[in-house]
Amino acid sequence: MDGNQELFPCEVCGRRFAADVLERHGPICRKLFNKKRKPFNSLKQRLQGTDIPTVGKEPQSKPQPVRKSNWRQHHEDFINAMQSAKQCTLAIKEGRPLPPPPAPTVNPDYIQCPYCKRRFNETAASRHINFCKDQESRRVFDPAQTAARLATRAQGRAQMSPKKELTVTSAVGALLQNRALEASAAPTRPGELE
Numbered sequence: 001m002d003g004n005q006e007l008f009p010c011e012v013c014g015r016r017f018a019a020d021v022l023e024r025h026g027p028i029c030r031k032l033f034n035k036k037r038k039p040f041n042s043l044k045q046r047l048q049g050t051d052i053p054t055v056g057k058e059p060q061s062k063p064q065p066v067r068k069s070n071w072r073q074h075h076e077d078f079i080n081a082m083q084s085a086k087q088c089t090l091a092i093k094e095g096r097p098l099p100p101p102p103a104p105t106v107n108p109d110y111i112q113c114p115y116c117k118r119r120f121n122e123t124a125a126s127r128h129i130n131f132c133k134d135q136e137s138r139r140v141f142d143p144a145q146t147a148a149r150l151a152t153r154a155q156g157r158a159q160m161s162p163k164k165e166l167t168v169t170s171a172v173g174a175l176l177q178n179r180a181l182e183a184s185a186a187p188t189r190p191g192e193l194e
């Protein structure tokens with residue numbers, strides 16, 4: 001009778017063995033278990049029906065291309081960029097401050113818009129930058145540039161201070177003057193016009 005023989009569970013497979021058997025079984029079982037965690041190897045072994053250790057011939061270090069997740073990332077970023085471009089457009093149109101930059105993910109492929117400093121992928125960037133440039137130049141030039149132009153016109157008309165330098169203040173003053181003139185010179189209410 002070996003009833004008094006104590007059995008110990010294998011820590012890997014849980015089967016119980018006598019101490020001396022477990023001593024031999026343990027390392028083998030662990031090895032097998034480790035191999036099982038590599039599906040490629042275990043499949044190969046199963047097909048071959050053998051247990052040949054494939055030491056040093058592991059095809060494991062092959063670098064896996066991460067195209068798929070990259071593509072997904074690109075796609076999401078693309079959508080983000082499109083949305084943010086839309087937001088930007090809207091904000092500019094309504095004269096609101098520009099929304100904060102969207103992407104916490106800074107992609108080196110991205111092109112930064114030199115006007116609003118936000119980044120867009122190639123497709124969005126070329127369209128956005130054109131647009132943003134246009135908007136930006138309009139914004140920048142609007143009061144000053146228009147005023148300057150009007151001031152030049154007014155100066156040529158009035159000739160009162162020919163040597164006075166054209167400062168922004170004088171330009172804006174001229175603009176206001178000019179607007180007042182235009183307003184009074186061109187009645188818009190049809191009732192006043194005969």
Ligand SMILES: [Zn+2]
Pocket residue numbers: 010011012013014015025026029030
């Ligand atoms: Zn075991």
Ligand SMILES: [Zn+2]
Pocket residue numbers: 088113114115116117118128129132133
């Ligand atoms: Zn921009």
